[in-house]
Amino acid sequence: MNKINVNRISWNKAIYLLIFIFFLCLNIQVYAALDDISSLEYEMYVDYQTYLDQYKDFTRPAREIVIPAVNYSRTDAEIEILDGFATYDGKVLITPNTGLVEWEFYVEEAGLYNVALEYYPLEGMGSKINRSIYINGEIPFGDARYIEFHRIWKDAGEIRKDNRGNEIAPHQIEAPQWVEASLADSLGYYNEPYLFFFEEGMNTIAFEAQKEPMAIGKIKIHQVKESPLYAEKLREYEEKGYRKTEGIMVKVQAEDLKLKSSSTIYPVYDLSDPLLEPYHHAEIRLNVIGGVRWQEPGDWAEWEIEVPEDGLYVFGFKAKQNLVRGIYSSRRLYVDGEVPFREAETIEFKFSNDYEMVVPANENGEPYYFYLSKGKHTIRMEVVMGRMADIIRRTEDNLYQLNNIFRQVIMITSATPDKLRDYRLQERIPHVIEELGIRALELKGIADELALNTGELGGQVAQMNAISRQLLDMAEHPRTIHKRIQQFRDYLGNLGNWLMDVKKQPLTLDYLVVASPDMEMPRVKPNFFETAKHEIKKFIASYFVNYDMIGDVYDDTEHEPLKVWIAQGFDQAQLLKRMIEDDFTPKTGIYVNLELVQLGNLLPATLAGIGPDVALGMQSFDPINFAIRNAVVDLAQFPDFEEVKERFHESALIPFTFRDQVFALPQQQVFAMMFYRKDILHDLGLGIPDTWDEVFELIPELQKNNMNLGLPVNDLNARRAVAPGIGMSTPQGSLSAFPGVMPFLTFIYQRGGSLYLPDGVKTALDSELAVEAFRQWTDLYELYKIPLQYNPQNRFRTGETPIVIDNYPFYNLLQVFAPEIRGKWGFTLVPGTRREDGTIDRTIPAGAMAQGVGSADMIMAASNKKEEAWEFLKWWTSAEIQSRYGRELESAMGEAARHPTANMEANKLLPWTFDEINAIQEQWKYVKGIPEVPGGYMTGRHLDNAFRKVYNEQEDARETLLDYVRKIDEELEIKRDEFGLEIDVDVILEKAKENPELYIWWE
Incomplete structure (x- = not known):
């Protein structure tokens, strides 16, 4: 018996030794491969x-x-x-x-x-x-x-x-x-x-x-000249004998701007107050400027005023700051290009739901006097952070340091630690725990200073106090930190959101007043009766005014206008209508009625015979969905179509194409790029992966530090959405609703595979190539533990996912919402697959638009103005108009709204830097379109189901994929039969050999 036990022990030791040698060799291979990825060069700068x-x-x-x-x-x-x-x-x-x-x-x-x-x-x-x-x-x-x-x-x-x-x-x-x-x-x-x-x-x-x-x-x-104090300026007034004027009041409407530093600062309307000037209860009156369009530091607006005599005046501003509760907005005041005294460096406008008359004054409420000579002068107001500047800067610095602390903690505990384990953080990283306490106390000091500045204890102050209190408790009880990792992450996210709120300096202005000190400022708050009358008239008008119609509305008998529907936002619709009125109609003589609609409105309107001539911003599955029922026009029939389609990458037209017919033009196109944190990869001694082999070798290095790779994620709400489609291709099943499937398609395309057989008669997913790609996809999540659901923006900010693959508009989000990591990240091409001949295949599928955002522009078959509609689509998708639309939209809504136009030339004309547009254009070369086919709504749905079965139930990847492929193919056959298309695979394959361009239009 003892001999047997000894032999067993010897065999066990031998097995353990072999396992150890195996993993040692594996690690050596990994590190040898990682050596091929050159370490990222990154230069650190002091603040x-x-x-x-x-x-x-x-x-x-x-x-x-x-x-x-x-x-x-x-x-x-x-x-x-x-x-x-x-x-x-x-x-x-x-x-x-x-x-x-x-x-x-x-x-x-x-x-x-x-x-x-x-x-x-x-x-x-x-x-x-x-x-x-x-x-x-x-x-x-x-x-x-x-x-x-x-x-x-x-x-x-x-x-x-x-x-x-x-x-x-x-x-x-x-x-x-x-x-x-x-x-x-x-x-x-x-x-x-x-x-x-x-x-x-x-x-x-x-x-x-x-x-x-x-x-x-x-x-x-x-040396910049420093402005004098107001007391010094007042003495100067006295020495020069300047006197107070009497009986003068000059009012300038805020919308009557002379100049501004940004095209976002333009007149807008406010229907909330009957005392606004000008006012109408139902019709749009452009009576204010500002709000969210005038909130970025450095942006200024300038007005011209004229006063009848020399002397001292007071200024008044009818203003409202109702967008950031508990925080004041600040403006620097210039008169004739100069700040008259130091106190005018920061004029504060406190939070209020109503318009207030703000008169610049000292702490005792005594208004400041401004000397103006007879004649014309300029008044400029510039956005500044004022007393908030230091608070915001210190908070952002603390956020960056707290992100570093969080990253160092999860390097030990992981992002999902064992709550029953003691990680001994106090012993292992005492300096980090100490730093956490220091940062928590700094946030507490910032909250106290904020309360002192604003005179309020609620809102923003309470949120900052709550965050600092929780972080301090974690520092004082480090053994509980691993149990509160999710809370820690949430605190950092909340702090980032807090920063985004308080950094905004919005202000809405109705008018400016320059008045003699003896004059009473105008009343700005309506009384009860004025408000009641206003609300009643607004309510009655809502039954008679169509607010969905944009701009001029033309009568059918007089101008025979083109009826265009747009399924986008109000700002986008207004901009498009303005461009139509000042460019399209003058050039073509074609009048347009533009109407703002919901995405789901097109189907019932088409069935009722009251649809538009042109539908803009439809979803990618709509053109084939309507085309198979003869409800949209084949654009390829127009004689100049071949010239027009050269504006786009060939992949952009694939979802709208069936055989030799094209049923829409693309308005937008997105695709993935790889975003990376320069600072973190540099600290880890890692480089930027160029191939998927390098990615798989890099993941263990990231995970060794409890970091991970980020890939596109599915919108779970898409699975629960109500289908607006008509039974062929819906958000629940269209691949556009499942961005998480994109890595699978990438692996297929980079192996030289395809999603469908010719004409979409069946899927091409039962091949060995597809099985390998599917297994590689599921391995990413099952073996390598890539997160299925996560917030890419927050995880990238904290550094938990220092490499994220996402659609390139992710760049705009980071620029706007993550300023604390400015200069610490970059973006480049998605990794490729090395082929047998040594070349790297970088093919990637076209990206999915955000849920509810459409890209297809099509002409409805019921239209009797098809030629005019085609002229409109040609104009709308041209490089000149798309670039103008993109620039003006960004000017109006900010950098986060940058238009991902499908027109390749127009994309070059948007405000990218030289390096950024080069990277985007290079990635665009490798984009492959995803075809929409009859019955294709099952493809995305069942690929997602197959993935979840392997991931959740540990089913075999091959058998699971093949099971669901059969279900997809059955639905494809049913739909093809329903619409009178060939269902015999052999017949289609034979036809495809004879005429590949007709039957394999996506290749």
């Missing part, structure tokens, strides 16, 4: 405050150095020198949107200086001009890479009315002029312009273009 601290012992010399721009010392840009450009007195330097220009100059006394640039915004993409700054060959601090220079805009004309009495906002056009601007923080975290250190002797300064061209007149190294 601005740290940079200033390095030179705190140096003074600010009262000297000025002026460098003519044409006296540059070196450049790699394609520059041009012009004399007298745009009325400039002398020669100027024309710089493009790429390249670097450097100047050399002598400094007599070392110290900290401001830098100002005299520039003229040249015609470009309509976005802000962006430059990186080098001092003596180096970026001085991180945010010096993102210096912004504003363009100047104005209304193209007067506000006009449509034929229903509604006012229409004028088009925004540029009004370029020479501007001297000091280099400052584009995020508004510092209220004063940047200071730069220059040594005694020869120095260099260089500007590297990141976006947009500009002309440069001169560079000035100097």
Whole structure:
């Protein structure tokens, strides 16, 4: 018996030894393969405050150095020198949107200086001009890479009315002029312009273009003049004998802007208040400016006023800040281009649900006096963060540090720790626990300061206090941290959301008042009877006014208008209507009635015979859905279709194509790209994977640090949605509803496979190639534990998923909603598959639009204006119109609303940087369209079912896939038979050999 036990023990040892050797060899292979992925190069920069601290012992010399721009010392840009450009007195330097220009100059006394640039915004993409700054060959601090220079805009004309009495906002056009601007923080975290250190002797300064061209007149190294205190200004008034004016009141409507720094600041309407000027209870009156369209630091609006006599005046602003509760919005006030006194650097507008008359005044409520001479003057209000700037900057820094702490904690505990285990965090990472306590106390201090500044304890202050209290409790009880990992993650998400809220500085203005001190300001709050009358009239009008019709509405007998439906937002519809009125109709003579509708309205309207001529923004499955029932027009029949289709990547037309017929034009197209955190990969000594083999080798390295890879996820609500379709292709089954399936299609396409057999008669998913791709897909989640459901934006911010593959508009979300990691991430091509010949296949499927967002533009078969409708579609999808629409939409709604146009040329004309558009265009080359076929609604649904069965029930991948493929094929056969299409596979395959272009249109 003992002998047997000894033998068993020996065999067990041998087995364990073999297992150990196997995994050792496996690890050696992994590390050897990882060595092939070069470590990511990433340069860390200090922040601005740290940079200033390095030179705190140096003074600010009262000297000025002026460098003519044409006296540059070196450049790699394609520059041009012009004399007298745009009325400039002398020669100027024309710089493009790429390249670097450097100047050399002598400094007599070392110290900290401001830098100002005299520039003229040249015609470009309509976005802000962006430059990186080098001092003596180096970026001085991180945010010096993102210096912004504003363009100047104005209304193209007067506000006009449509034929229903509604006012229409004028088009925004540029009004370029020479501007001297000091280099400052584009995020508004510092209220004063940047200071730069220059040594005694020869120095260099260089500007590297990141976006947009500009002309440069001169560079000035100097000290910005500080505004006097109001008390000093008041003494100056007394010394000069200025007197208070009497009996004068000048009112300027806020919508009567002279100039503005952003095209988002244009007149809008507010129907909430009967005392607004102008006012109508039912018709649209453009009576205010601002709100969310005037909230970004640095954006300014300027008005012109005229006063009848010299003297002292007070200012009043009828304003409302009702969008960020518990926080005030701040504006810097300029009179004739200068801040008159220091207190005008920050005029605060507190939260209120109603309009208030805000008169700039001291803490005792005594209004400030402003001296104006007789005649015309300008008043400018610039968005600043004021007293909130330091609070926001410190909070963002704490958020970044807390994300680092969270990442270090989950490196030990994992993102889903065992709650019964003691991870001994206090012993293993005591410095991290200590840092957590420090950060929690800093947040508590910030909350106290915020309460002091705002005078409120609720809202934003309460949220900050709750977060700091919970984090402090975690620091004091580190043995509970692993039990509260999800709470920790939620706190960081809440803190990020808190930052997004308080960073906004929205303000709505009705009018400005310049008045004598003895004049009483206008009443701005309606009484009970005025409000009641207003609400009753609005209610009655709602039964008679069609608010879905946009702009001018034309009578059928007079103009025979084209009826166009758009299933998008109100802002998009308004913009399109304005473009139709000022471009399409004048060019073609075709009038258009534009109506805003819901996505599901097209089917019942078509069945009732009251549908449109053109439907815009339909979902990708709609064209084939309607075409199979002869409800839409084949666009390929138009003689110039071949010319029009060259505007798009061939993949964009695939979902709308059946055989040689094309039933829609694409308005938008998205596709995946790989986003990565430079700082985290650099810290881990990892590089950017180029192939899926490298991805699979990289995942264990990430997971060793309890991080992971992020892939597209399914919208679970899509499975529960009510189908608006008519039985062939629905959101529940269309592949567009299952972005999580995209990795599977990627693996198939990169292996040279296909989704369907010719003509969509059957799937091509029963091949060995498809089985291998399916197993690779399920292995990602089953073996490698890639998260099935997660928030890509938050996980990328925290660093839990330092590599995320998502549609390229994810870039816009990060730019807007994750400023704390600005400069710490990048994006590149999706990994490819290495083929037997050594080449890398980078084919990827076209991406899915967000749920409820459509891309297909089609002509309805019932229309009797098909030629006019085709002219409209050609105009709408042209590069000129799509690029204009994209730029103006982004100007109106912000960078997060960047239009992912399907027109490849138009995409180049949107406000991307040179490197960004190159990466996007390169990835676009490898995009393959996903065909929509009769019965195809089962494909996405059953692929998702097959995946879940393998993942949840550990079923065999091969057998599960083949079972569901049979179900898909059965539905394809049923639908083909229903619509009179061939169902014999052999017949179709034979026809495909004879005419592949007709039967394999997606290849």
